[in-house]
Amino acid sequence: MEELKAGSNLEKVLRAGHFAFTGELGPPRGANAEEVRKKAAFLKGNVDAVNITDNQTAMVRMASWAASLLLIQEGLEPNFQMVCRDRNRLAMQSDILGAYAHGIRNMLCLSGDHQQFGDHPQAMGVFDIDSMQLIQMVKKMRDEKKFLSGADLDEAPKLFIGAAANPFAEPFEWRVHRLAKKINAGVDFIQTQCIYNMDKFREWIRRSNDMGLTEKAYILAGVTPLKSVGMAKYMQGKVPGMDVPDAVIKRLQGVDKKKVAEEGIKFACEQIEEFKEMKGVAGVHLMAIEWEHKVPEIAEQAKVLPRPKVD
Amino acid sequence: MIVAKRKPFEDIKNMLKDYKKVLNIGCGTCVAVCLAGGEKEVDVLTAELDMARKMEDNPLEIGKFTVERQCDREYLEALDSVVGNYEALLSMACGAGIQFLAERYPEKPVFPAVDTTFIGINQGVGWYEERCRSCGSCVLGMTGGICPVTMCAKGLYNGPCGGTNKGSCEINKDQPCAWFMIYERLSKQGRLNLIMDVVPPQDWRNQTPRTVIQPGYKKNEVA
Numbered sequence: 001m002e003e004l005k006a007g008s009n010l011e012k013v014l015r016a017g018h019f020a021f022t023g024e025l026g027p028p029r030g031a032n033a034e035e036v037r038k039k040a041a042f043l044k045g046n047v048d049a050v051n052i053t054d055n056q057t058a059m060v061r062m063a064s065w066a067a068s069l070l071l072i073q074e075g076l077e078p079n080f081q082m083v084c085r086d087r088n089r090l091a092m093q094s095d096i097l098g099a100y101a102h103g104i105r106n107m108l109c110l111s112g113d114h115q116q117f118g119d120h121p122q123a124m125g126v127f128d129i130d131s132m133q134l135i136q137m138v139k140k141m142r143d144e145k146k147f148l149s150g151a152d153l154d155e156a157p158k159l160f161i162g163a164a165a166n167p168f169a170e171p172f173e174w175r176v177h178r179l180a181k182k183i184n185a186g187v188d189f190i191q192t193q194c195i196y197n198m199d200k201f202r203e204w205i206r207r208s209n210d211m212g213l214t215e216k217a218y219i220l221a222g223v224t225p226l227k228s229v230g231m232a233k234y235m236q237g238k239v240p241g242m243d244v245p246d247a248v249i250k251r252l253q254g255v256d257k258k259k260v261a262e263e264g265i266k267f268a269c270e271q272i273e274e275f276k277e278m279k280g281v282a283g284v285h286l287m288a289i290e291w292e293h294k295v296p297e298i299a300e301q302a303k304v305l306p307r308p309k310v311d
Numbered sequence: 312m313i314v315a316k317r318k319p320f321e322d323i324k325n326m327l328k329d330y331k332k333v334l335n336i337g338c339g340t341c342v343a344v345c346l347a348g349g350e351k352e353v354d355v356l357t358a359e360l361d362m363a364r365k366m367e368d369n370p371l372e373i374g375k376f377t378v379e380r381q382c383d384r385e386y387l388e389a390l391d392s393v394v395g396n397y398e399a400l401l402s403m404a405c406g407a408g409i410q411f412l413a414e415r416y417p418e419k420p421v422f423p424a425v426d427t428t429f430i431g432i433n434q435g436v437g438w439y440e441e442r443c444r445s446c447g448s449c450v451l452g453m454t455g456g457i458c459p460v461t462m463c464a465k466g467l468y469n470g471p472c473g474g475t476n477k478g479s480c481e482i483n484k485d486q487p488c489a490w491f492m493i494y495e496r497l498s499k500q501g502r503l504n505l506i507m508d509v510v511p512p513q514d515w516r517n518q519t520p521r522t523v524i525q526p527g528y529k530k531n532e533v534a
């Protein structure tokens with residue numbers, strides 16, 4: 001068997017052919033380590049790795065690498081997210097080395113939401129390199145033991161490299177080519193945008209299968225349970241790149257007000273059941289941000305427990 | 312052309328508050344075309360300043376002069392005999408022109424009357440839009456003639472990002488997504504292969520002052 005690229009738990013689980021299940025945790029808007037630990041406790045044992053967001057929605061939060069370290073201390077595996085908005089190539093590379101030195105083994109490469117959305121809209125958006133170039137850079141550091149500039153580095157950061165994919169944005173035909181581009185750049189795994197439009201997702205994964213892409217990278221389908229009709233409508237109308245069909249909203253409206261959240265979880269679990277059987281889907285990425293305490297229940301209901309242990 | 316916008320009147324007045332004799336200098340090239348700092352705008356601003364200072368009982372002796380191009384030594388020369396009569400200079404040229412003026416008369420305080428904004432095009436009278444950030448290595452050939460540095464809110468060379476929204480940019484529904492447009496144009500031209508490969512990171516050494524010497528020319532002794 002081919003040697004592991006990073007040896008992270010996530011990589012091992014996927015390599016062994018298990019259906020992966022990853023979670024997400026947003027660091028606090030302050031120096032509160034306890035909050036990270038509290039959220040982590042809900043995820044422990046229920047997911048294979050936890051994405052730690054990087055100044056999500058362009059709001060300043062505890063550094064992604066720092067919250068990742070807290071997770072390691074708690075016995076969880078982080079998936080360290082890095083956006084291109086806040087750092088140039090020097091800062092990125094030094095953070096990557098430092099993160100690896102402290103035991104971080106997964107990394108997700110993202111562009112980052114535009115700073116205009118956040119709490120410092122006056123900030124300069126760096127975008128020295130873009131997410132595609134970031135993937136290439138991490139791969140070069142890992143596989144060639146070289147900095148972006150070409151100079152040698154003394155110990156390679158062995159990271160399992162991930163990126164995001166949006167299966168829904170227009171033009172739809174271009175979506176699979178985008179995925180192919182990221183795979184050529186060097187990603188090992190993909191976590192998709194939250195999926196609500198199952199028809200469109202099925203078509204995207206079919207095309208990805210046809211192009212042989214799902215054999216070159218592991219695709220984790222993104223799932224975010226809807227808490228309320230308001231949230232569903234917000235996602236539909238206000239969140240760029242999100243595709244929430246009217247039928248999904250109707251379904252939530254169809255149940256008793258007190259049972260909407262329950263119905264949202266039910267829908268998410270049905271999706272997970274379908275993903276388990278779907279050719280080309282290697283796992284699910286559950287983004288239950290600010291709903292971490294629901295993860296044990298969702299994992300249970302989605303029948304993804306216990307999580308596999310792979311040596 | 313270079314597009315500029317006049318600074319708020321109060322700001323201009325405030326910069327000049329300690330001076331009694333000021334020369335307002337326009338430029339007849341880009342800033343004239345974009346209606347920010349040509350002869351007409353010099354007339355208006357000069358009259359406004361004159362009036363405002365009179366009302367404040369602090370009269371200003373203000374002269375006006377519009378040169379063909381403030382970024383050109385040949386045209387600046389015309390000012391040599393005039394500048395000596397004034398304590399300070401107000402310039403309505405772009406940032407380059409203002410600096411060249413300041414360089415020529417280093418003993419004079421120089422103030423900008425406009426904010427130099429971008430390199431852009433004329434969409435209609437008084438309506439200009441940015442199109443180029445003078446990055447120094449133009450990729451328009453690859454992107455169907457649409458600049459990713461300027462027109463993409465993140466300046467991505469391998470767009471679009473995840474925020475692309477039915478043809479609009481994530482920052483605003485009225486702002487087209489540059490990478491959506493690039494895709495559409497190249498797709499119609501049957502040239503999508505141009506954006507299939509990853510574009511390597513840009514060389515940003517354009518952040519230090521640049522010099523261009525065209526082939527067959529050399530750096531002259533400064534006159």
Ligand code: SF4
Pocket residue numbers: 442443444445446447448449450451458459460461
């Ligand atoms: S790529 Fe864009 S910024 Fe660079 S020179 Fe061309 S138009 Fe200008």
Ligand code: SF4
Pocket residue numbers: 462463464465466467470471472473474475476479480481482487488489490491
């Ligand atoms: S939505 Fe399009 S134009 Fe806006 S930042 Fe993303 S790629 Fe650039």
